[in-house]
Amino acid sequence: MTTTPNRDAAPQYVLPLVVRLERDAPPSRTAALEAAAQAVPAFLADERSVGDGEWAERITAWTDGRIRKVVRRARGAEWRRASALDGLTWEHDGAEVRVFPPVPLDGWPKDLARLQVSGTDLTDPEPPPAPGPGVPVLWLNPELDMTAGKAMAQVGHGAQLAWLRLGDEARVRWAADGFPLAVRTASAADWPALTRGDLPLVRDAGFTEIAPGSCTVVADVPELRGGYA
Template identity: 40%
Template sequence: MQIVLHLEKTALPARSEILAAAAQAVAAACLLGEAGLPGSPMEAALAGWYGLKIRKVARRASGAGWRRAQDVPGCTVTRASGAQARAIMPGRVAAVPQAISRLQIKGTDLPADAPGAVDGAWPLVAVDASLGMSAGKAAAQVGHGSMLLAAALPPEVAIAWARAGFLLAVREVPHEEFLALCAAPGAVVVADAGYTEVAPGAHTVVAVPGRGTADSN
């Protein structure tokens, strides 16, 4: 799955916000719209993708490149802050649409920010800051996290989360805090394949349910 991050040089979003937009867009692409419509192109693409090694690649776009990305099947999320990301209908690497394949992968980065504490109402997707991942790499990883969390939730809880627009927060946290979150009830941990930036099997992200997505059973 390709993830397009909207990064205009004159109005760059906060790193935590663009990561949150990426995580929400992936969850939405996997669960909303044609994703659940039997026989639809999106449903077929997702079904085929789920049977393969799940990979996500983040690219950056601005101006006309971002506008062209909207014409490719997928799901765009816009945060209250204005941060935007689009998750593209998955497919094989060799078949990435030209409007997406022409977008840059390397050099996709943003400076760390300090967004503050989260209120716990919705899921927290925490990134292990000790790994030093670029924003592009982290965007792919938080997409893994939101997708795995959605799959792990009871159906009625996932539906409620979808109705809320897959609200979540992303925070990059120290390694010790990351390990503590991995032990939290309902937490799902992402182990990376190690194609880029980190070692194979590295735990990059943990997604923890919030009060709005906690299993009441």
């Protein structure tokens, strides 16, 4: 008989993500969400995260508990200080996100702990185009109203679940292509069918903004429907 591990009983770690929000040139909301989503599998695929890599032990401690992510914002000198810390910066379509090795829930480095969580309300200057054919899509729940920071954490979860479900060869191809993906809000008509399938689905723990157990993201990856090309 197998038992389900009690993730709440394990020491709790969090994956910090920091988005660069310069006052005069903020990224679009979609670019920031896509950058955060791409940054997570890029971090997990990094040589420092696997095997005997320097981040691997902390990643194991993090995934043994609840896989929490917190997004904070930085600009100017704050961003430069954050960029000097150990981590990985991902750039996408004018957005920059830096991911840091997991830290204890109450043990953030001071240069990250002082950064603000609020204030990540970004907008799109125009509706994003339809995703290209064969591109993995992270579909957001159309019934939930989330700040950009909250949504960035959720799509990061979705990308991580997709990464964990992919086979080794598909992971290699996705990484070699630069982790192409799109983040879009599903239509109210399509959302129920997305959640009824076998695709990776994110349910929020309810620590901030939305009710516990809310379905936030579905990761629609071609490999999980029959083959990532």
